[in-house]
Amino acid sequence: MSELIEPIATVTFSDVTNEAFLAIGMRNYWDGYFAGRAAPLGLAPAEVVHAVFYNFADGEVARHIPRVWGKTTPEEAIAVRERGSADALRQRIGELSDSPGLVQVADLATRAAVSAPTEGRVLYAGLRALDIPEEPVARLWHATTLLREHRGDGHNIALVAHGIGGTEAHVLMALALGMRAEQFGRIHHLPKAQLTAVVDGLRDRGLVDAAGGFTDAGRETKQRIEALTDQLAAPAYDVLSADELDDLIAGLEPIATAAEASDD
Known part of the structure; x- marks a missing residue:
């Protein structure tokens, strides 16, 4: 599942989303990265973002947080990130964006994404508090991002x-x-x-x-x-039956392949 959701969720780090953040006053890629990814935490200080993101070297977060909040708000950053990520995903997967199968995949992924435990998962919990997009491509990106950050929070737990x-x-x-x-x-x-x-x-x-x-x-x-990390990520998928999980995997495979191929 990690290999399938990663190329979909990480379109958020593409040039399309970066350009959307530059358009609202971000100085560079990392301004947009920290604004978009930290936005679900609200106006958290750099020390908190550093702790939640875990693997940035000392001082790297502070070069961007809180400066970015002088150019945008967490609410605007969330909207820019969602819009840019959905646009990037559509570009990468082409005609799959309009396929009936994508709607089913987005729905199954969303069911899993909102069912995982939030305890100890700060960034995942912040994302869970956001509204779920209605448009299928945006909903699929949002669901895979939830699953990715749930896994990431669990990975930090394993590292600690x-x-x-x-x-x-x-x-x-x-x-x-x-x-x-x-x-x-x-x-x-x-x-x-x-x-x-x-x-x-x-x-x-x-x-x-x-x-x-x-x-x-x-x-x-x-x-x-x-x-x-795998063990801690697994409960997100417990809500799905074996057949539904098979359907999710089968539906994600061509989307993830297209997204990854386009990125390469």
Whole structure:
């Protein structure tokens, strides 16, 4: 399910949505990113957004929050993000946007998306408080975003449970993808001394070896985190029968494939 909802939900980070945010006064991509994604939290200070988003380096959120709220409001940011994301999804999936099957998929995804537990899931709970779009393409994007952020909140819980901080999580992801930490896009920009200190800390804990790769303990820790993330995400789909879940998977597959192919 994660592989199917990811390419649909993440159209929100595309050029189409970015241009919509630039049009209302955002300076750059990251202004729009933080305004749109943090908007369900209201006028939360940077410290709160940093805690909820979890894996941004110290100071990165504060470069955008609260500055963006001098250019827009959370309510406007929510509307711009929804409108831009729906437009982006329509462009990527083409004629599938008007197919009868999309309505069924949007309805099934929405049922799952509004049924998951909110306890401990701050960003998901904020999204759950928003109105559900009526238009099917926007509703599908909204549902997959709810499911993605529910999973993301659960992933943060798993990271905390295993004592893995935000930047450390990116290092483990880089190693899982077969690259060194300094090559990974989300952290390659960090000062060398800062990133080295994070890797050294993981090495001291026996998770990274002398060459900067996984130890067996590091690989096992990453696998346990992913398994717990899956486990915590699963209750969202309990509301669907086995047949309905099969229908949801079958309906999402061509949409996700089209969205991903267009992104590539």
